[in-house]
Amino acid sequence: MKKGILFLGLVLLGGTAFAQTGVRLNIELHDVQHLVINPDQSIVTLAYHTLADYQNGVESIQKAHLSVFSTSGYEVKVKMANQDFIKLGQAQTEKIPAPLIRVKATATHIGQVVNTASSVLSTNKETIISSDSPALNGLFDVTYTGPGADGLMQYVEKNNTVTFTNDVLYSIETR
Numbered sequence: 001m002k003k004g005i006l007f008l009g010l011v012l013l014g015g016t017a018f019a020q021t022g023v024r025l026n027i028e029l030h031d032v033q034h035l036v037i038n039p040d041q042s043i044v045t046l047a048y049h050t051l052a053d054y055q056n057g058v059e060s061i062q063k064a065h066l067s068v069f070s071t072s073g074y075e076v077k078v079k080m081a082n083q084d085f086i087k088l089g090q091a092q093t094e095k096i097p098a099p100l101i102r103v104k105a106t107a108t109h110i111g112q113v114v115n116t117a118s119s120v121l122s123t124n125k126e127t128i129i130s131s132d133s134p135a136l137n138g139l140f141d142v143t144y145t146g147p148g149a150d151g152l153m154q155y156v157e158k159n160n161t162v163t164f165t166n167d168v169l170y171s172i173e174t175r
Contacts, residue, residue, distance in 0.1 A: 034069040035076060035172040041065055044168075046101070046146035057148030061141060064108060066170065068129070068138030073175035076129035076140075078103050078168060080121045085164035096155055096164055098122065102145040103168070105129045112138060121168065130175060 041062045048054055068076060084095035104118040105128045113133050119126035129140060146152075155162060 029071070031174065032069065032071050033074055033172045033174065034067075035170060036067040037170065038062070038065050038067070044144050046144060048146070048152065053148075054150055054153060055148050057146050059143055059145040061143045063141050064139050065142040066105065066129075066138075066140040068135045068140070068172065070131075070135045070138070070172065070174075072134055073132040074130070074135065075127045075173050075175050076105070077125040077127050077171050077173065078119060078121065079125045080123055081167035081169055083123055085166045088163045088165055098166065099151055100147045102143075103128060104143045104145070105140045106143070108139040108141055109137070114138065116140070125171065132175060 044060050044062060046058050046060055048058055066076065068074065080098060084097055085099075087094040087096070098121065101121045102118055103121055105116045107114050107116060112131075112135070114129055114131040114135075117126075117128050117130075119128050128142075129138075131138075155164070
């Protein structure tokens with residue numbers, strides 16, 4: 001009897017249908033580059049308050065100003081949108097030629113394999129950050145330096161704060 005039950009069990013299990021099918025899984029990798037300016041630092045001001053400021057120039061260090069993600073080697077470039085700075089708060093548009101303002105990027109993470117450079121802002125793109133390697137979390141401080149040597153004295157107005165503005169544009173490109 002035991003042999004009969006065992007035989008019947010084997011016959012039932014042996015008669016079970018078995019099917020298998022598969023699917024092909026592809027992984028597509030696309031080159032991605034992403035550049036973000038810290039939204040809390042969308043306005044940078046170079047303020048001249050003292051004699052020393054006018055003589056020596058001023059600087060504004062923007063901590064964690066640029067964030068870079070790139071799946072391949074990259075270059076971050078900078079340029080001004082316009083040749084001239086435009087005076088704010090005037091019905092008539094008063095312009096001044098762009099003073100020699102320098103921009104310099106500095107990597108915030110030790111071990112980032114990048115090259116950084118200082119550049120004078122102009123309407124031509126200038127590379128300030130470059131790397132042959134990808135960057136998952138590239139973070140950079142940026143220092144803006146305004147000229148000294150009394151280069152802006154002629155635009156000062158008596159008993160009035162004067163502001164001139166221009167847009168600085170950053171781009172990321174494949175290296």
